[in-house]
Amino acid sequence: xxxxxxxxxxxxxxxxxxxxxLCFPLSGIFILRLNLLNLRFMLMHGVMLAGAIAxxxxxxxxxxxxxINLFLVLLITSMSRRxxxxxxxxxxxxxxxxxxxxxxxxxxxxxxxxxxxxLLWGSIFxxxxxxxxxxxxxxxxxxxxxxxxxxxxxxxxxxPETARTAGVNETLIFYLIMIFTGITIAFAMRLVGALLLxxxxxxxxxxxxxxxxxxxxxxxxxxxxxxLYSLGGFLLALKVDxxxxxxxxxxxxxxxxxxxxxxxxxxxxx
Amino acid sequence: MKSITxxxxxxxxxxxxxxxxxQSVVATNGWTASFAQLAGADDVLILAPSDMxxxxxxxxxxxxxxxxxxxxxxxxAGYEAMMGRIRESLGDESQLKMIQITTVNSQQMIHESVMKxxxxxxxxxxxxxxxxxxxxxxxxxxxxxxxxxxxxSSVIVHFHQNGPAGxxxxxxxxxxxxxxxxxxxxxxxxxxxxxxxIDNYHNxxxxxFLEMDEEPAIVRWINFPGxxxxxxxxxxxxxxxxxxxxxxx
Numbered sequence: 339x340x341x342x343x344x345x346x347x348x349x350x351x352x353x354x355x356x357x358x359x360l361c362f363p364l365s366g367i368f369i370l371r372l373n374l375l376n377l378r379f380m381l382m383h384g385v386m387l388a389g390a391i392a393x394x395x396x397x398x399x400x401x402x403x404x405x406i407n408l409f410l411v412l413l414i415t416s417m418s419r420r421x422x423x424x425x426x427x428x429x430x431x432x433x434x435x436x437x438x439x440x441x442x443x444x445x446x447x448x449x450x451x452x453x454x455x456x457l458l459w460g461s462i463f464x465x466x467x468x469x470x471x472x473x474x475x476x477x478x479x480x481x482x483x484x485x486x487x488x489x490x491x492x493x494x495x496x497x498p499e500t501a502r503t504a505g506v507n508e509t510l511i512f513y514l515i516m517i518f519t520g521i522t523i524a525f526a527m528r529l530v531g532a533l534l535l536x537x538x539x540x541x542x543x544x545x546x547x548x549x550x551x552x553x554x555x556x557x558x559x560x561x562x563x564x565x566l567y568s569l570g571g572f573l574l575a576l577k578v579d580x581x582x583x584x585x586x587x588x589x590x591x592x593x594x595x596x597x598x599x600x601x602x603x604x605x606x607x608x
Numbered sequence: 609m610k611s612i613t614x615x616x617x618x619x620x621x622x623x624x625x626x627x628x629x630x631q632s633v634v635a636t637n638g639w640t641a642s643f644a645q646l647a648g649a650d651d652v653l654i655l656a657p658s659d660m661x662x663x664x665x666x667x668x669x670x671x672x673x674x675x676x677x678x679x680x681x682x683x684x685a686g687y688e689a690m691m692g693r694i695r696e697s698l699g700d701e702s703q704l705k706m707i708q709i710t711t712v713n714s715q716q717m718i719h720e721s722v723m724k725x726x727x728x729x730x731x732x733x734x735x736x737x738x739x740x741x742x743x744x745x746x747x748x749x750x751x752x753x754x755x756x757x758x759x760x761s762s763v764i765v766h767f768h769q770n771g772p773a774g775x776x777x778x779x780x781x782x783x784x785x786x787x788x789x790x791x792x793x794x795x796x797x798x799x800x801x802x803x804x805x806i807d808n809y810h811n812x813x814x815x816x817f818l819e820m821d822e823e824p825a826i827v828r829w830i831n832f833p834g835x836x837x838x839x840x841x842x843x844x845x846x847x848x849x850x851x852x853x854x855x856x857x
Binding site: 342448450572575578 | 795820
Protein backbone atom coordinates (compact mmCIF):
# COMPACT_ATOMS: atom_id res chain seq x y z
CA UNK A 339 0.00 0.00 0.00
CA UNK A 340 2.74 2.46 1.00
CA UNK A 341 4.83 1.54 -2.03
CA UNK A 342 1.80 1.94 -4.27
CA UNK A 343 0.96 5.35 -2.81
CA UNK A 344 4.55 6.49 -3.29
CA UNK A 345 4.24 5.71 -7.00
CA UNK A 346 3.85 9.26 -8.47
CA UNK A 347 0.77 8.70 -10.72
CA UNK A 348 -1.08 6.89 -7.92
CA UNK A 349 -0.03 9.47 -5.32
CA UNK A 350 -1.24 12.35 -7.50
CA UNK A 351 -4.52 10.53 -8.16
CA UNK A 352 -5.02 9.76 -4.46
CA UNK A 353 -4.31 13.30 -3.23
CA UNK A 354 -6.42 14.90 -5.94
CA UNK A 355 -9.32 12.54 -5.22
CA UNK A 356 -9.28 13.31 -1.48
CA UNK A 357 -9.01 17.06 -2.11
CA UNK A 358 -11.85 16.89 -4.64
CA UNK A 359 -13.92 14.77 -2.25
CA LEU A 360 -13.49 17.39 0.45
CA CYS A 361 -14.16 20.49 -1.66
CA PHE A 362 -16.28 19.63 -4.72
CA PRO A 363 -19.42 18.86 -2.65
CA LEU A 364 -19.42 22.56 -1.68
CA SER A 365 -20.24 23.25 -5.33
CA GLY A 366 -22.77 20.41 -5.07
CA ILE A 367 -24.58 22.42 -2.40
CA PHE A 368 -24.60 25.46 -4.71
CA ILE A 369 -26.04 23.33 -7.52
CA LEU A 370 -28.79 21.86 -5.33
CA ARG A 371 -29.75 25.04 -3.52
CA LEU A 372 -29.85 27.22 -6.63
CA ASN A 373 -31.34 24.43 -8.76
CA LEU A 374 -28.46 24.46 -11.25
CA LEU A 375 -28.84 20.85 -12.40
CA ASN A 376 -29.41 21.99 -15.98
CA LEU A 377 -26.30 24.15 -15.80
CA ARG A 378 -24.30 21.12 -14.68
CA PHE A 379 -25.40 19.25 -17.83
CA MET A 380 -24.43 22.16 -20.00
CA LEU A 381 -21.00 22.40 -18.35
CA MET A 382 -20.41 18.70 -19.02
CA HIS A 383 -21.14 19.35 -22.70
CA GLY A 384 -18.85 22.37 -22.46
CA VAL A 385 -16.03 20.05 -21.43
CA MET A 386 -16.81 17.87 -24.46
CA LEU A 387 -16.51 20.95 -26.67
CA ALA A 388 -13.27 21.89 -24.92
CA GLY A 389 -11.94 18.40 -25.59
CA ALA A 390 -12.76 18.69 -29.28
CA ILE A 391 -11.08 22.12 -29.46
CA ALA A 392 -8.03 20.86 -27.55
CA UNK A 393 -7.65 17.82 -29.79
CA UNK A 394 -8.16 19.89 -32.96
CA UNK A 395 -5.66 22.57 -32.04
CA UNK A 396 -3.28 20.45 -29.93
CA UNK A 397 -4.04 22.49 -26.82
CA UNK A 398 -4.09 21.43 -23.19
CA UNK A 399 -7.47 19.71 -22.55
CA UNK A 400 -7.73 20.74 -18.88
CA UNK A 401 -6.96 24.42 -19.52
CA UNK A 402 -9.36 24.36 -22.47
CA UNK A 403 -12.10 22.85 -20.28
CA UNK A 404 -11.54 25.46 -17.57
CA UNK A 405 -11.58 28.27 -20.16
CA ILE A 406 -14.71 27.08 -21.98
CA ASN A 407 -16.64 26.48 -18.76
CA LEU A 408 -15.66 29.88 -17.37
CA PHE A 409 -16.79 31.51 -20.61
CA LEU A 410 -20.10 29.61 -20.59
CA VAL A 411 -21.02 30.35 -16.96
CA LEU A 412 -20.15 34.03 -17.31
CA LEU A 413 -22.12 34.27 -20.55
CA ILE A 414 -25.19 32.51 -19.17
CA THR A 415 -25.17 34.38 -15.87
CA SER A 416 -24.85 37.68 -17.65
CA MET A 417 -27.56 36.83 -20.23
CA SER A 418 -30.03 35.49 -17.67
CA ARG A 419 -29.61 38.56 -15.49
CA ARG A 420 -30.13 40.99 -18.34
CA UNK A 421 -33.16 39.36 -19.90
CA UNK A 422 -36.31 37.51 -18.95
CA UNK A 423 -35.15 34.34 -20.68
CA UNK A 424 -35.21 31.53 -18.10
CA UNK A 425 -31.80 30.05 -17.23
CA UNK A 426 -33.09 26.57 -18.11
CA UNK A 427 -33.75 27.65 -21.70
CA UNK A 428 -30.36 29.28 -22.02
CA UNK A 429 -28.48 26.27 -20.65
CA UNK A 430 -30.36 23.94 -23.01
CA UNK A 431 -29.53 26.20 -25.95
CA UNK A 432 -25.81 26.34 -25.11
CA UNK A 433 -25.72 22.63 -24.35
CA UNK A 434 -26.99 21.85 -27.84
CA UNK A 435 -24.67 24.43 -29.44
CA UNK A 436 -21.67 22.99 -27.54
CA UNK A 437 -22.34 19.46 -28.75
CA UNK A 438 -23.04 20.64 -32.29
CA UNK A 439 -19.76 22.54 -32.53
CA UNK A 440 -17.88 19.67 -30.88
CA UNK A 441 -19.29 17.17 -33.40
CA UNK A 442 -18.44 19.47 -36.32
CA UNK A 443 -14.86 19.79 -35.07
CA UNK A 444 -14.55 16.04 -34.52
CA UNK A 445 -15.81 15.35 -38.04
CA UNK A 446 -13.87 18.08 -39.84
CA UNK A 447 -10.55 17.43 -38.12
CA UNK A 448 -10.92 13.63 -38.13
CA UNK A 449 -10.40 13.49 -34.38
CA UNK A 450 -10.51 9.93 -33.09
CA UNK A 451 -13.83 9.53 -31.31
CA UNK A 452 -12.00 7.28 -28.88
CA UNK A 453 -9.90 10.24 -27.69
CA UNK A 454 -12.99 12.41 -27.24
CA UNK A 455 -14.87 9.64 -25.44
CA UNK A 456 -11.97 9.40 -22.98
CA LEU A 457 -13.30 12.67 -21.58
CA LEU A 458 -16.44 10.83 -20.53
CA TRP A 459 -14.38 8.41 -18.45
CA GLY A 460 -11.74 10.68 -16.98
CA SER A 461 -8.38 9.36 -15.95
CA ILE A 462 -7.35 9.80 -12.38
CA PHE A 463 -3.82 8.46 -12.88
CA UNK A 464 -3.18 10.62 -15.94
CA UNK A 465 -3.06 13.84 -13.90
CA UNK A 466 0.19 15.72 -14.34
CA UNK A 467 2.01 17.50 -11.51
CA UNK A 468 0.69 20.80 -12.86
CA UNK A 469 -2.90 19.49 -12.95
CA UNK A 470 -2.57 18.43 -9.32
CA UNK A 471 -1.29 21.84 -8.23
CA UNK A 472 -4.07 23.59 -10.15
CA UNK A 473 -6.63 21.33 -8.51
CA UNK A 474 -5.23 21.86 -4.99
CA UNK A 475 -5.11 25.61 -5.57
CA UNK A 476 -8.75 25.62 -6.69
CA UNK A 477 -9.78 23.49 -3.69
CA UNK A 478 -8.07 25.96 -1.38
CA UNK A 479 -9.80 28.92 -3.05
CA UNK A 480 -13.30 27.41 -2.88
CA UNK A 481 -12.71 26.37 0.76
CA UNK A 482 -11.61 29.90 1.70
CA UNK A 483 -14.55 31.36 -0.24
CA UNK A 484 -17.05 29.31 1.77
CA UNK A 485 -15.23 29.98 5.07
CA UNK A 486 -14.82 33.73 4.69
CA UNK A 487 -17.94 34.55 2.73
CA UNK A 488 -20.24 32.13 4.52
CA UNK A 489 -22.75 34.76 5.67
CA UNK A 490 -23.10 36.33 2.25
CA UNK A 491 -23.27 32.94 0.55
CA UNK A 492 -25.98 31.68 2.90
CA UNK A 493 -27.96 34.89 2.33
CA UNK A 494 -27.78 34.42 -1.45
CA UNK A 495 -28.61 30.70 -1.24
CA UNK A 496 -31.61 31.30 1.02
CA UNK A 497 -33.10 34.35 -0.74
CA PRO A 498 -31.18 36.49 -3.25
CA GLU A 499 -33.72 39.33 -3.08
CA THR A 500 -33.45 39.66 0.71
CA ALA A 501 -29.65 39.35 0.47
CA ARG A 502 -29.59 42.31 -1.96
CA THR A 503 -31.75 44.49 0.27
CA ALA A 504 -29.60 43.56 3.27
CA GLY A 505 -26.57 45.07 1.53
CA VAL A 506 -24.94 41.84 0.33
CA ASN A 507 -23.18 42.16 -3.03
CA GLU A 508 -25.44 39.45 -4.38
CA THR A 509 -24.28 39.88 -7.99
CA LEU A 510 -20.63 39.27 -7.11
CA ILE A 511 -21.42 36.28 -4.86
CA PHE A 512 -23.70 34.77 -7.48
CA TYR A 513 -21.07 35.18 -10.22
CA LEU A 514 -18.44 33.59 -7.97
CA ILE A 515 -20.76 30.66 -7.19
CA MET A 516 -21.32 30.11 -10.91
CA ILE A 517 -17.57 30.35 -11.65
CA PHE A 518 -16.73 27.81 -8.92
CA THR A 519 -19.43 25.49 -10.22
CA GLY A 520 -18.02 25.70 -13.75
CA ILE A 521 -14.46 25.00 -12.60
CA THR A 522 -15.61 22.14 -10.34
CA ILE A 523 -17.33 20.38 -13.25
CA ALA A 524 -14.23 20.78 -15.46
CA PHE A 525 -11.94 19.28 -12.81
CA ALA A 526 -14.38 16.52 -11.85
CA MET A 527 -14.67 15.41 -15.47
CA ARG A 528 -10.90 15.26 -15.76
CA LEU A 529 -10.70 13.19 -12.57
CA VAL A 530 -13.56 10.70 -12.79
CA GLY A 531 -15.27 11.51 -16.08
CA ALA A 532 -18.69 12.86 -17.00
CA LEU A 533 -20.54 9.70 -16.15
CA LEU A 534 -19.31 9.52 -12.56
CA LEU A 535 -18.74 13.11 -11.55
CA UNK A 536 -22.00 13.23 -9.58
CA UNK A 537 -20.44 10.77 -7.14
CA UNK A 538 -17.94 13.48 -6.23
CA UNK A 539 -20.10 16.56 -6.63
CA UNK A 540 -23.76 15.78 -6.02
CA UNK A 541 -24.14 12.61 -3.92
CA UNK A 542 -22.27 14.01 -0.88
CA UNK A 543 -24.32 17.20 -1.19
CA UNK A 544 -27.55 15.19 -1.42
CA UNK A 545 -26.56 13.24 1.68
CA UNK A 546 -25.94 16.51 3.49
CA UNK A 547 -29.25 18.02 2.38
CA UNK A 548 -31.04 14.93 3.76
CA UNK A 549 -29.53 15.23 7.21
CA UNK A 550 -28.71 18.85 7.89
CA UNK A 551 -30.88 21.40 9.61
CA UNK A 552 -28.72 24.41 8.82
CA UNK A 553 -26.68 25.55 5.83
CA UNK A 554 -23.51 25.41 7.93
CA UNK A 555 -24.00 21.75 8.84
CA UNK A 556 -24.96 21.11 5.21
CA UNK A 557 -21.57 22.38 3.99
CA UNK A 558 -19.68 20.46 6.69
CA UNK A 559 -21.61 17.20 6.16
CA UNK A 560 -21.21 17.45 2.39
CA UNK A 561 -17.46 17.95 2.67
CA UNK A 562 -16.98 15.13 5.16
CA UNK A 563 -19.21 12.78 3.15
CA UNK A 564 -17.31 13.58 -0.02
CA UNK A 565 -13.99 12.97 1.68
CA LEU A 566 -15.16 9.64 3.10
CA TYR A 567 -16.72 8.52 -0.19
CA SER A 568 -13.46 9.29 -1.98
CA LEU A 569 -11.31 7.53 0.57
CA GLY A 570 -13.69 4.56 0.77
CA GLY A 571 -13.93 4.38 -3.02
CA PHE A 572 -10.17 4.40 -3.37
CA LEU A 573 -9.75 1.61 -0.78
CA LEU A 574 -12.54 -0.44 -2.38
CA ALA A 575 -10.93 -0.05 -5.81
CA LEU A 576 -7.64 -1.21 -4.33
CA LYS A 577 -9.24 -4.15 -2.55
CA VAL A 578 -11.27 -5.57 -5.45
CA ASP A 579 -9.28 -4.12 -8.38
CA UNK A 580 -11.83 -1.73 -9.87
CA UNK A 581 -11.39 1.62 -11.61
CA UNK A 582 -11.22 4.22 -8.82
CA UNK A 583 -14.16 6.18 -10.24
CA UNK A 584 -16.33 3.05 -10.04
CA UNK A 585 -15.17 2.47 -6.46
CA UNK A 586 -16.18 6.01 -5.49
CA UNK A 587 -19.62 5.77 -7.08
CA UNK A 588 -20.29 2.38 -5.44
CA UNK A 589 -19.37 3.65 -1.98
CA UNK A 590 -21.22 6.92 -2.53
CA UNK A 591 -24.27 5.14 -3.90
CA UNK A 592 -24.48 2.64 -1.05
CA UNK A 593 -23.92 5.32 1.62
CA UNK A 594 -26.51 7.62 0.06
CA UNK A 595 -28.97 4.72 -0.14
CA UNK A 596 -28.45 3.93 3.56
CA UNK A 597 -28.87 7.57 4.60
CA UNK A 598 -32.02 7.82 2.49
CA UNK A 599 -33.56 4.75 4.16
CA UNK A 600 -32.53 6.00 7.62
CA UNK A 601 -34.20 9.30 6.87
CA UNK A 602 -37.38 7.60 5.70
CA UNK A 603 -37.54 5.55 8.92
CA UNK A 604 -36.85 8.65 11.02
CA UNK A 605 -39.64 10.61 9.30
CA UNK A 606 -42.07 7.72 9.76
CA UNK A 607 -41.43 7.60 13.51
CA UNK A 608 -41.76 11.35 13.96
CA MET B 609 -30.29 -19.65 -85.96
CA LYS B 610 -26.88 -21.30 -85.51
CA SER B 611 -25.13 -17.98 -85.82
CA ILE B 612 -27.44 -16.47 -83.18
CA THR B 613 -26.58 -19.32 -80.82
CA UNK B 614 -22.87 -18.83 -81.53
CA UNK B 615 -23.09 -15.12 -80.84
CA UNK B 616 -25.08 -15.69 -77.68
CA UNK B 617 -22.56 -18.20 -76.42
CA UNK B 618 -19.71 -15.83 -77.28
CA UNK B 619 -21.33 -12.93 -75.39
CA UNK B 620 -21.99 -15.17 -72.38
CA UNK B 621 -18.43 -16.46 -72.45
CA UNK B 622 -16.95 -12.97 -72.65
CA UNK B 623 -19.15 -11.61 -69.88
CA UNK B 624 -18.35 -14.64 -67.69
CA UNK B 625 -14.65 -14.13 -68.35
CA UNK B 626 -14.90 -10.43 -67.50
CA UNK B 627 -16.71 -11.35 -64.30
CA UNK B 628 -13.89 -13.63 -63.25
CA UNK B 629 -11.17 -11.13 -63.97
CA UNK B 630 -12.94 -8.21 -62.32
CA GLN B 631 -13.70 -9.58 -58.88
CA SER B 632 -13.65 -6.50 -56.70
CA VAL B 633 -12.54 -6.82 -53.09
CA VAL B 634 -13.32 -4.14 -50.53
CA ALA B 635 -11.76 -4.10 -47.06
CA THR B 636 -12.99 -2.08 -44.10
CA ASN B 637 -9.55 -0.74 -43.13
CA GLY B 638 -5.85 -1.10 -43.78
CA TRP B 639 -5.53 -4.02 -41.40
CA THR B 640 -8.24 -6.20 -42.96
CA ALA B 641 -6.92 -5.13 -46.39
CA SER B 642 -3.42 -6.29 -45.47
CA PHE B 643 -4.81 -9.76 -44.68
CA ALA B 644 -6.66 -9.77 -48.02
CA GLN B 645 -3.49 -8.78 -49.90
CA LEU B 646 -1.57 -11.57 -48.21
CA ALA B 647 -4.34 -13.93 -49.30
CA GLY B 648 -3.70 -12.95 -52.91
CA ALA B 649 -6.35 -10.28 -53.54
CA ASP B 650 -5.29 -7.60 -56.03
CA ASP B 651 -6.36 -3.95 -55.96
CA VAL B 652 -8.16 -4.10 -52.63
CA LEU B 653 -10.25 -1.01 -52.05
CA ILE B 654 -9.78 0.26 -48.48
CA LEU B 655 -12.59 2.22 -46.83
CA ALA B 656 -11.04 3.79 -43.70
CA PRO B 657 -8.29 6.33 -44.51
CA SER B 658 -4.81 5.02 -43.76
CA ASP B 659 -3.85 8.11 -41.74
CA MET B 660 -6.48 7.46 -39.06
CA UNK B 661 -5.01 6.62 -35.69
CA UNK B 662 -7.97 4.38 -34.82
CA UNK B 663 -9.57 3.18 -38.10
CA UNK B 664 -12.41 1.11 -36.54
CA UNK B 665 -14.16 4.40 -35.81
CA UNK B 666 -14.45 5.35 -39.48
CA UNK B 667 -18.00 6.13 -40.56
CA UNK B 668 -18.75 5.05 -44.11
CA UNK B 669 -20.15 7.62 -46.58
CA UNK B 670 -23.15 7.05 -48.87
CA UNK B 671 -20.86 6.94 -51.90
CA UNK B 672 -18.74 4.27 -50.25
CA UNK B 673 -21.90 2.36 -49.36
CA UNK B 674 -22.70 2.16 -53.07
CA UNK B 675 -19.19 0.90 -53.82
CA UNK B 676 -19.57 -1.79 -51.15
CA UNK B 677 -22.98 -2.81 -52.47
CA UNK B 678 -21.52 -3.32 -55.97
CA UNK B 679 -18.41 -5.17 -54.81
CA UNK B 680 -17.99 -8.93 -54.93
CA UNK B 681 -16.31 -9.38 -51.56
CA UNK B 682 -16.08 -7.44 -48.32
CA UNK B 683 -13.32 -8.36 -45.88
CA UNK B 684 -14.10 -7.20 -42.34
CA ALA B 685 -13.30 -8.04 -38.74
CA GLY B 686 -16.54 -7.19 -36.95
CA TYR B 687 -15.38 -4.42 -34.61
CA GLU B 688 -15.76 -1.67 -37.21
CA ALA B 689 -18.32 1.06 -36.48
CA MET B 690 -19.38 0.97 -40.14
CA MET B 691 -20.48 -2.68 -40.08
CA GLY B 692 -23.87 -2.00 -38.53
CA ARG B 693 -24.71 0.45 -41.27
CA ILE B 694 -23.43 -1.86 -44.02
CA ARG B 695 -25.49 -4.79 -42.75
CA GLU B 696 -28.61 -2.63 -42.50
CA SER B 697 -28.29 -1.20 -45.98
CA LEU B 698 -27.51 -4.39 -47.89
CA GLY B 699 -30.70 -5.83 -49.30
CA ASP B 700 -31.54 -9.51 -49.57
CA GLU B 701 -30.65 -9.39 -53.29
CA SER B 702 -27.10 -8.27 -52.61
CA GLN B 703 -24.46 -10.44 -54.22
CA LEU B 704 -21.78 -9.25 -51.82
CA LYS B 705 -19.91 -12.07 -50.09
CA MET B 706 -18.82 -11.03 -46.64
CA ILE B 707 -15.66 -12.57 -45.27
CA GLN B 708 -15.22 -12.07 -41.53
CA ILE B 709 -11.70 -12.60 -40.24
CA THR B 710 -9.94 -12.28 -36.90
CA THR B 711 -7.33 -9.55 -37.04
CA VAL B 712 -4.59 -10.50 -34.64
CA ASN B 713 -0.98 -10.29 -35.81
CA SER B 714 0.02 -13.63 -34.35
CA GLN B 715 1.54 -16.13 -36.75
CA GLN B 716 -1.25 -18.66 -36.22
CA MET B 717 -4.09 -16.16 -36.56
CA ILE B 718 -2.59 -14.61 -39.70
CA HIS B 719 -2.45 -18.11 -41.19
CA GLU B 720 -6.07 -18.86 -40.29
CA SER B 721 -7.48 -15.54 -41.47
CA VAL B 722 -5.46 -15.38 -44.67
CA MET B 723 -6.42 -18.93 -45.68
CA LYS B 724 -10.07 -18.18 -44.89
CA UNK B 725 -10.00 -15.31 -47.42
CA UNK B 726 -7.97 -17.31 -49.94
CA UNK B 727 -10.47 -20.18 -49.88
CA UNK B 728 -13.29 -17.80 -50.79
CA UNK B 729 -11.26 -16.00 -53.47
CA UNK B 730 -9.72 -19.20 -54.82
CA UNK B 731 -6.19 -17.91 -54.37
CA UNK B 732 -4.83 -20.60 -52.03
CA UNK B 733 -1.55 -21.08 -53.90
CA UNK B 734 -0.67 -17.36 -53.77
CA UNK B 735 -1.66 -17.23 -50.11
CA UNK B 736 0.47 -20.28 -49.28
CA UNK B 737 3.49 -18.65 -50.95
CA UNK B 738 2.96 -15.40 -49.04
CA UNK B 739 2.48 -17.26 -45.75
CA UNK B 740 5.73 -19.11 -46.32
CA UNK B 741 7.52 -15.74 -46.55
CA UNK B 742 5.74 -14.67 -43.38
CA UNK B 743 6.89 -17.81 -41.56
CA UNK B 744 10.48 -17.17 -42.68
CA UNK B 745 10.20 -13.63 -41.33
CA UNK B 746 8.95 -14.85 -37.94
CA UNK B 747 11.69 -17.51 -37.81
CA UNK B 748 14.36 -14.89 -38.41
CA UNK B 749 12.84 -12.52 -35.86
CA UNK B 750 12.68 -15.22 -33.20
CA UNK B 751 16.30 -16.07 -33.93
CA UNK B 752 17.30 -12.42 -33.44
CA UNK B 753 15.42 -12.26 -30.15
CA UNK B 754 17.16 -15.35 -28.76
CA UNK B 755 20.14 -13.06 -27.98
CA UNK B 756 18.04 -10.88 -25.69
CA UNK B 757 16.39 -13.45 -23.43
CA UNK B 758 17.27 -11.63 -20.22
CA UNK B 759 15.32 -8.50 -21.14
CA UNK B 760 12.53 -10.45 -22.83
CA SER B 761 11.90 -12.49 -19.71
CA SER B 762 10.70 -9.33 -17.97
CA VAL B 763 8.02 -7.95 -20.27
CA ILE B 764 4.50 -6.65 -19.82
CA VAL B 765 2.29 -6.43 -22.92
CA HIS B 766 -0.78 -4.48 -23.99
CA PHE B 767 -3.82 -6.70 -24.51
CA HIS B 768 -3.95 -5.89 -28.25
CA GLN B 769 -0.28 -6.78 -28.78
CA ASN B 770 -0.28 -10.06 -26.87
CA GLY B 771 -0.81 -12.08 -30.06
CA PRO B 772 2.33 -11.08 -31.96
CA ALA B 773 4.35 -11.10 -28.73
CA GLY B 774 3.27 -14.69 -28.11
CA UNK B 775 4.32 -15.70 -31.63
CA UNK B 776 7.81 -14.45 -30.85
CA UNK B 777 8.01 -16.63 -27.77
CA UNK B 778 7.59 -13.70 -25.39
CA UNK B 779 5.80 -14.82 -22.22
CA UNK B 780 4.53 -11.61 -20.64
CA UNK B 781 4.55 -11.30 -16.87
CA UNK B 782 1.36 -9.28 -17.19
CA UNK B 783 -1.13 -8.27 -19.87
CA UNK B 784 -2.54 -4.76 -19.34
CA UNK B 785 -5.18 -2.62 -21.02
CA UNK B 786 -7.00 -1.84 -23.18
CA UNK B 787 -8.62 0.32 -20.42
CA UNK B 788 -6.41 2.73 -18.46
CA UNK B 789 -4.55 0.89 -15.69
CA UNK B 790 -6.42 0.29 -12.45
CA UNK B 791 -4.88 0.53 -8.98
CA UNK B 792 -4.42 -3.24 -9.00
CA UNK B 793 -2.55 -3.13 -12.30
CA UNK B 794 -0.34 -0.31 -11.02
CA UNK B 795 0.45 -2.38 -7.92
CA UNK B 796 1.20 -5.43 -10.08
CA UNK B 797 3.56 -3.46 -12.33
CA UNK B 798 5.38 -2.03 -9.31
CA UNK B 799 5.85 -5.59 -8.05
CA UNK B 800 7.03 -6.93 -11.42
CA UNK B 801 9.33 -4.00 -12.27
CA UNK B 802 9.38 -4.94 -15.95
CA UNK B 803 12.42 -4.27 -18.09
CA UNK B 804 10.28 -3.77 -21.19
CA UNK B 805 6.73 -2.58 -21.91
CA ILE B 806 5.05 -3.36 -25.23
CA ASP B 807 2.23 -0.83 -25.53
CA ASN B 808 -0.31 -0.36 -28.33
CA TYR B 809 0.20 2.67 -30.59
CA HIS B 810 -3.52 2.91 -31.39
CA ASN B 811 -4.64 3.30 -27.76
CA UNK B 812 -1.56 3.62 -25.53
CA UNK B 813 -2.24 3.33 -21.79
CA UNK B 814 1.17 2.54 -20.29
CA UNK B 815 2.43 6.09 -19.71
CA UNK B 816 1.93 6.01 -15.90
CA PHE B 817 4.23 2.94 -15.70
CA LEU B 818 7.11 5.03 -17.00
CA GLU B 819 7.30 6.93 -13.70
CA MET B 820 8.77 3.95 -11.88
CA ASP B 821 12.17 4.40 -10.25
CA GLU B 822 13.75 1.88 -12.62
CA GLU B 823 12.25 3.30 -15.82
CA PRO B 824 11.46 0.44 -18.20
CA ALA B 825 12.10 0.50 -21.92
CA ILE B 826 8.93 0.96 -23.95
CA VAL B 827 7.86 0.20 -27.50
CA ARG B 828 4.52 1.06 -29.05
CA TRP B 829 3.66 -1.54 -31.64
CA ILE B 830 1.15 -0.96 -34.39
CA ASN B 831 -1.59 -3.24 -35.70
CA PHE B 832 -3.05 -1.16 -38.51
CA PRO B 833 -0.91 -0.23 -41.51
CA GLY B 834 -0.66 3.53 -42.06
CA UNK B 835 1.95 4.63 -39.54
CA UNK B 836 5.18 5.87 -41.17
CA UNK B 837 4.24 4.69 -44.63
CA UNK B 838 3.37 1.11 -43.70
CA UNK B 839 0.89 -0.38 -46.15
CA UNK B 840 1.12 -4.16 -45.81
CA UNK B 841 1.09 -6.63 -42.94
CA UNK B 842 4.77 -7.33 -43.59
CA UNK B 843 5.45 -3.57 -43.29
CA UNK B 844 3.65 -3.57 -39.95
CA UNK B 845 5.66 -6.49 -38.62
CA UNK B 846 8.90 -4.97 -39.94
CA UNK B 847 8.05 -1.65 -38.26
CA UNK B 848 7.39 -3.40 -34.94
CA UNK B 849 10.61 -5.35 -35.31
CA UNK B 850 12.60 -2.13 -35.81
CA UNK B 851 10.91 -0.53 -32.79
CA UNK B 852 11.88 -3.50 -30.64
CA UNK B 853 15.44 -3.64 -31.99
CA UNK B 854 15.94 0.01 -31.03
CA UNK B 855 15.36 -0.75 -27.34
CA UNK B 856 17.13 -4.10 -27.36
CA UNK B 857 20.38 -2.85 -28.92
